[in-house]
Amino acid sequence: MSALPRAPSAKNAPERDAMPDDQLMLAYAQGDAAAFDVLYARHEGGLFRFVKRLLGARLAAQADEVFQDTWVRIISARESFSPQGAAWRTWAFTIAHNLAMDRLRVSGREVALESHADDDSPVPTLEHGVRGAAGDAASHPSAEELAFWRAAGRRLLACLDELPAEQRAAFLLHHEDGLTVEALATSLEIGFETVRSRLRYGLQKLRGCMERYLSVLEKRA
Numbered sequence: 001m002s003a004l005p006r007a008p009s010a011k012n013a014p015e016r017d018a019m020p021d022d023q024l025m026l027a028y029a030q031g032d033a034a035a036f037d038v039l040y041a042r043h044e045g046g047l048f049r050f051v052k053r054l055l056g057a058r059l060a061a062q063a064d065e066v067f068q069d070t071w072v073r074i075i076s077a078r079e080s081f082s083p084q085g086a087a088w089r090t091w092a093f094t095i096a097h098n099l100a101m102d103r104l105r106v107s108g109r110e111v112a113l114e115s116h117a118d119d120d121s122p123v124p125t126l127e128h129g130v131r132g133a134a135g136d137a138a139s140h141p142s143a144e145e146l147a148f149w150r151a152a153g154r155r156l157l158a159c160l161d162e163l164p165a166e167q168r169a170a171f172l173l174h175h176e177d178g179l180t181v182e183a184l185a186t187s188l189e190i191g192f193e194t195v196r197s198r199l200r201y202g203l204q205k206l207r208g209c210m211e212r213y214l215s216v217l218e219k220r221a
Contacts, residue, residue: 022088024039025088050093051096051100053172056160074092090187152213160172163205170202171202171203181199
């Protein structure tokens with residue numbers, strides 16, 4: 001990631017490091033450049049990973065540009081940010097999501113999705129079995145265990161890249177960034193059932209794609 005051009009900052013004070021994101025953004029809007037530095041350092045890695053995974057392998061080379069554009073938008077919108085709206089992290093990731101989706105649309109990679117689920121069953125969770133098996137693992141995993149988890153991680157990234165962009169975005173925002181279905185619907189300005197549908201279909205595809213590894217975990221459970 002290349003350096004992001006922004007206002008010069010002072011050394012971060014301990015009290016600044018402990019401030020919530022919303023307060024840091026408000027402080028930055030009032031001219032405290034060091035508050036922005038704390039925000040950037042706190043969320044740089046997670047935001048970049050989200051953008052890169054959302055764009056997928058084919059557009060990975062554009063991740064840095066979208067990442068930079070996200071922060072430029074955040075800087076430009078600093079005076080309009082309101083803590084009464086979405087939390088800062090949700091707000092920032094929604095900006096990144098919209099920019100990445102625009103890039104995907106321009107590239108012609110976006111695939112039409114079903115907008116509603118066929119039933120009203122609960123949204124399944126993919127990482128349920130993974131976390132359960134990991135919790136049972138020894139404190140010092142064997143070389144074989146490490147190789148398994150590394151291979152599973154690589155496979156999951158490949159499976160994510162195969163998902164339609166909107167399903168991949170819903171999965172990443174919900175399971176990795178922790179947004180609730182309600183928060184996703186509000187932030188992306190789409191229906192609650194549409195979000196549930198994207199999550200359900202995305203998880204079904206991921207489960208099928210990860211079947212080899214999930215079957216191993218089920219046997220260990």
